[in-house]
Amino acid sequence: MRLLRRSLSVRTRLTLWYGGVLLAIVLVISAFSYFMLRRTLISGADVELVMVGQVVRDAGIGEARRSEAEVRDMLGPRFLDVFYRVTGPGGKPEAESGALRGRHLPLSAQARERARSGDPTFETVRLSRGEHIRLLTIPVTQEPARFIQVGATFSDIDRALAGYMETLAVMVPLGLGLALVGGAWLARSALRPVETMSRTARRISAQDLTRRLPLRGTSDELDHLAETLNAMFARLDAAFTHVRRFAVDAAHELRTPLTVLKGGIEVALRAERDPREYRDVLRSSLEEVEQLIALAENLLLLSRLRMSTALPRHAVELETVLMEAVDTGVRLAHGHGVIVRLGAVEPVIVHGDHSTLRRALVNLVDNAIKYTKAGGKVELSLERDGRLAVVTVSDTGVGMDPADAERIFEPFVRLDAARGSEVVGAGLGLSIVHSIVLAHDGHLSVQTAPGVGSTFAIRLPLA
Numbered sequence: 056m057r058l059l060r061r062s063l064s065v066r067t068r069l070t071l072w073y074g075g076v077l078l079a080i081v082l083v084i085s086a087f088s089y090f091m092l093r094r095t096l097i098s099g100a101d102v103e104l105v106m107v108g109q110v111v112r113d114a115g116i117g118e119a120r121r122s123e124a125e126v127r128d129m130l131g132p133r134f135l136d137v138f139y140r141v142t143g144p145g146g147k148p149e150a151e152s153g154a155l156r157g158r159h160l161p162l163s164a165q166a167r168e169r170a171r172s173g174d175p176t177f178e179t180v181r182l183s184r185g186e187h188i189r190l191l192t193i194p195v196t197q198e199p200a201r202f203i204q205v206g207a208t209f210s211d212i213d214r215a216l217a218g219y220m221e222t223l224a225v226m227v228p229l230g231l232g233l234a235l236v237g238g239a240w241l242a243r244s245a246l247r248p249v250e251t252m253s254r255t256a257r258r259i260s261a262q263d264l265t266r267r268l269p270l271r272g273t274s275d276e277l278d279h280l281a282e283t284l285n286a287m288f289a290r291l292d293a294a295f296t297h298v299r300r301f302a303v304d305a306a307h308e309l310r311t312p313l314t315v316l317k318g319g320i321e322v323a324l325r326a327e328r329d330p331r332e333y334r335d336v337l338r339s340s341l342e343e344v345e346q347l348i349a350l351a352e353n354l355l356l357l358s359r360l361r362m363s364t365a366l367p368r369h370a371v372e373l374e375t376v377l378m379e380a381v382d383t384g385v386r387l388a389h390g391h392g393v394i395v396r397l398g399a400v401e402p403v404i405v406h407g408d409h410s411t412l413r414r415a416l417v418n419l420v421d422n423a424i425k426y427t428k429a430g431g432k433v434e435l436s437l438e439r440d441g442r443l444a445v446v447t448v449s450d451t452g453v454g455m456d457p458a459d460a461e462r463i464f465e466p467f468v469r470l471d472a473a474r475g476s477e478v479v480g481a482g483l484g485l486s487i488v489h490s491i492v493l494a495h496d497g498h499l500s501v502q503t504a505p506g507v508g509s510t511f512a513i514r515l516p517l518a
């Protein structure tokens with residue numbers, strides 16, 4: 056059953072459901088209308104029986120006051136098929152209509168019982184010959200007990216009901232068949248856009264993420280689905296582009312120091328040198344290698360930060376992290392003529408990883424020192440802002456054009472001022488900071504003006 060359900064298409068399933076529900080409704084309505092029709096026909100027949108019964112009683116048939124012919128005259132031609140019998144004490148027939156034609160009308164115990172309290176009884180009975188009749192028993196007198204029984208054949212009603220059944224037997228399957236065909240057509244046209252969508256989606260591959268699903272402009276659920284999928288493709292496209300650019304930039308960054316290294320070694324090998332010259336080449340090669348290692352470590356760190364969803368998290372006292380970053384900053388600033396100091400600090404605890412957070416702050420302090428001229432100042436501060444801890448690293452350095460400031464969190468982005476200067480770097484520091492802050496559910500921002508300085512702010516949710 057489950058296998059069958061799995062192999063049926065949505066279209067077939069929709070059509071079958073539609074057909075099933077419709078069949079159930081039609082069957083309920085048909086049964087209800089059948090019983091309503093039967094009841095109406097029977098109560099119509101009962102009215103006639105009562106009328107004949109009253110006329111027979113008023114005419115005093117059993118007492119031989121009037122003959123049957125006279126009663127028939129009074130009733131008119133419509134009542135030709137109605138037959139009656141008057142029963143006297145002990146069940147002795149006192150009078151019978153000619154239309155009875157030898158039928159034996161049963162007098163049930165229930166009819167006798169009800170007659171005792173003066174009530175008439177309607178019954179539907181099957182006679183011994185198999186004939187179906189409607190029978191009314193009315194009491195005439197109690198002592199001695201006399202009844203009038205009026206009957207009419209049920210065949211008209213049976214015929215009308217059978218005709219109705221035949222109509223239903225033709226109309227229900229026909230209607231159902233037409234409804235199924237219509238339902239299948241409806242389901243197909245409703246699902247056609249889905250098919251188009253899946254065909255287009257199949258053609259969209261990692262190589263060609265620029266394709267989009269067509270919108271029909273109807274603003275319905277399917278258009279919303281197409282919009283949602285398009286938004287997903289756009290995000291995938293951006294992510295793929297990002298990854299590709301990252302790989303190209305990383306290869307480029309690695310190639311420059313490797314080329315320098317290769318050039319130095321080749322020059323050294325071209326002729327016999329004295330040991331001092333070899334040592335110089337080795338020293339500068341070591342510097343290049345150290346730079347390469349730092350770059351590779353940064354790349355690795357960045358990839359790890361972007362991949363890992365969960366960092367180890369503990370309660371971290373930000374004040375301690377700040378002090379450690381200041382210590383490192385003081386060492387880095389040595390010989391630069393830049394003052395690094397701790398500003399206002401409030402004790403604040405966040406949930407996170409101590410060494411990763413320290414890494415973020417050291418990167419910011421490193422930048423602040425690198426991009427501040429001698430005589431400038433770098434200040435770190437920590438305060439609370441509602442449910443957030445705000446760490447700021449501000450400098451009085453070269454600053455940036457605020458329009459450029461939007462790009463600097465991207466990997467390998469170095470602004471012209473940095474590229475033109477002596478300051479070395481790969482442009483990975485801030486993207487590492489950004490990834491660390493995001494991994495801590497925080498927010499990184501910068502306020503800056505050229506020639507005035509920059510203030511980087513990290514906002515982290517309190518523990």
Ligand SMILES: Nc1ncnc2c1ncn2[C@@H]1O[C@H](COP(=O)(O)OP(=O)(O)OP(=O)(O)O)[C@@H](O)[C@H]1O
Nearest residue numbers: 422423426454463469470473480481482483484485
């Ligand atoms: N405090 C700052 N003042 C002025 N410009 C800055 C400051 N911090 C960053 N920048 C600019 O943003 C760019 C990106 O910074 P980022 O830290 O990512 O790279 P980097 O310092 O150049 O290299 P790396 O950090 O990988 O050694 C820098 O090249 C510089 O142009």
Ligand SMILES: [Mg+2]
Nearest residue numbers: 422480484485
């Ligand atoms: Mg940096």
